[in-house]
Amino acid sequence: MIRQILISLVIVGAAAAAYIFLVPGAPEQLARFGITLPASPEPAAAGPGGNAQAAAGGRPGGGGPAGGRGGARAMIVVTAPVVLATINDKLAAIGEGAAAHSVTVMSPATGTLVELSAQPGQDVAAGAVIGRLDADAEQIAYDRAKLTFDDAQAALERTNALAGANNATTVQVSAAQLALSTADLALKNADLDLKRRTISTPIAGIVGLFQVNPGNTVTAQSVVTTIEDTSHIRVSFWVPERYAGAIRPGMPVTASAVALPGQTIEGEVGAVDNRIDPASRTLKVEARIPNDDGRLRPGMSFSVAMSFPGETFPSVDPLAIQWSSDGAYLWKYADQKVERVGVQIIQRNSDGVLVKAELAEGEQVVTQGVQQLTAGATVRLLDEPADVGGGQRGAGGSERAGSAL
Numbered sequence: 001m002i003r004q005i006l007i008s009l010v011i012v013g014a015a016a017a018a019y020i021f022l023v024p025g026a027p028e029q030l031a032r033f034g035i036t037l038p039a040s041p042e043p044a045a046a047g048p049g050g051n052a053q054a055a056a057g058g059r060p061g062g063g064g065p066a067g068g069r070g071g072a073r074a075m076i077v078v079t080a081p082v083v084l085a086t087i088n089d090k091l092a093a094i095g096e097g098a099a100a101h102s103v104t105v106m107s108p109a110t111g112t113l114v115e116l117s118a119q120p121g122q123d124v125a126a127g128a129v130i131g132r133l134d135a136d137a138e139q140i141a142y143d144r145a146k147l148t149f150d151d152a153q154a155a156l157e158r159t160n161a162l163a164g165a166n167n168a169t170t171v172q173v174s175a176a177q178l179a180l181s182t183a184d185l186a187l188k189n190a191d192l193d194l195k196r197r198t199i200s201t202p203i204a205g206i207v208g209l210f211q212v213n214p215g216n217t218v219t220a221q222s223v224v225t226t227i228e229d230t231s232h233i234r235v236s237f238w239v240p241e242r243y244a245g246a247i248r249p250g251m252p253v254t255a256s257a258v259a260l261p262g263q264t265i266e267g268e269v270g271a272v273d274n275r276i277d278p279a280s281r282t283l284k285v286e287a288r289i290p291n292d293d294g295r296l297r298p299g300m301s302f303s304v305a306m307s308f309p310g311e312t313f314p315s316v317d318p319l320a321i322q323w324s325s326d327g328a329y330l331w332k333y334a335d336q337k338v339e340r341v342g343v344q345i346i347q348r349n350s351d352g353v354l355v356k357a358e359l360a361e362g363e364q365v366v367t368q369g370v371q372q373l374t375a376g377a378t379v380r381l382l383d384e385p386a387d388v389g390g391g392q393r394g395a396g397g398s399e400r401a402g403s404a405l
Contacts, residue, residue: 038383071254075379077369079333080317084361085354087347088242089310092303095237095255096130101229101300103203109133109196109220118207124227126204131224135197138190145183145190152176152183205229233296234270237304242289247272248309253287258301265289266297269306313360315352319367321345331366331373332359333381338366339373 001095060177091145107113118130160169160174201207208226235255239247254264270288287304289296294373320330321343330343331338344355359365364375373379 074378076382077366078382079364080367082359082363083315085315086088086310086312089308091306093237095235095302095304096233097233097300099228099230100232102362106223106226110219113214113216120209122207129198129200129341131199133197137192142190142194149183149187152180156180161290201227230291235287235293235302241281245285254305255289255302313346313354315354316365317367318353320365333364338373
């Protein structure tokens with residue numbers, strides 16, 4: 001039992017000695033708990049008078065106060081500079097293109113499609129006829145209405161002439177005018193029925209593929225084709241909610257089509273939705289991209305990018321961030337002293353942590369050796385040499401110097 005106790009005491013003593021001699025700042029830490037280590041005497045050289053000269057302080061008969069093991073030693077730390085980083089200054093999104101105007105052309109009436117007078121991909125003007133239905137019955141009805149109108153108009157002219165010679169009454173003139181008005185309405189109705197036998201485009205654009213062929217029977221709900229105005233492309237994309245207050249119509253955007261790699265097109269924001277989607281917490285934005293050469297097609301996928309002023313924050317090494325009951329903080333180094341600075345973490349990145357704190361670009365923060373620091377403590381950087389104290393030559397002409405560790 002005594003042997004085991006002796007072995008345990010030896011091990012504990014060896015560990016304590018290793019802690020005192022190998023761990024930087026160990027004497028200072030022990031001093032905080034009331035444990036004071038005795039100063040170790042420095043080797044002395046005999047002078048001409050036989051008195052020992054201390055190597056560190058040069059003080060006869062005693063050890064130097066700064067060079068001894070019991071003197072205060074500055075803790076060694078590693079620092080890293082503060083850099084500035086900007087966030088929320090760029091936005092990238094994927095959007096889908098649509099034509100500036102798009103119209104689905106439908107048959108205006110029921111009948112048999114007689115001909116198609118346009119080709120898919122053809123550029124047509126507004127009002128151009130692209131197809132016709134059979135119109136024999138409508139043409140006959142129009143001709144009959146035209147004859148009736150011409151006869152009523154001639155009858156009114158004769159009645160007016162007779163009335164001028166006092167051979168027709170006012171009632172006869174009114175009846176002739178009524179007959180002409182009725183014939184005019186019948187003619188207009190017949191003309192409208194005849195025009196409905198033609199299929200025309202309401203806008204200028206490019207004709208799409210036809211959904212019907214000549215000889216097919218179509219109704220008033222049958223889709224014939226689509227007309228796309230591609231003078232410019234509208235690209236719809238969704239942006240995160242945090243950009244809602246920054247996006248305005250007219251802001252510049254850059255877009256690149258997946259089908260046209262390497263080509264970037266400049267555009268602008270054309271419209272912004274008036275509400276946030278509650279499910280995705282995003283806002284729908286529509287950009288206007290010019291398409292003068294016709295390379296872009298509706299339905300293409302686009303990569304859209306926008307730039308914003310953004311927010312700038314100090315960025316520090318993740319190792320510098322420490323935590324306490326008061327929250328996050330770090331140690332700022334200046335003039336061999338450290339100062340505790342409270343921080344608010346804004347964003348964590350792979351290369352640094354963005355914080356909100358009183359830090360300037362280029363200032364140094366401690367990243368290693370933070371465990372033993374106290375406010376106002378004196379520290380030494382790892383790559384700085386230790387301070388060398390003054391020395392005196394002994395009798396043999398040799399020079400001894402004490403160093404502050």
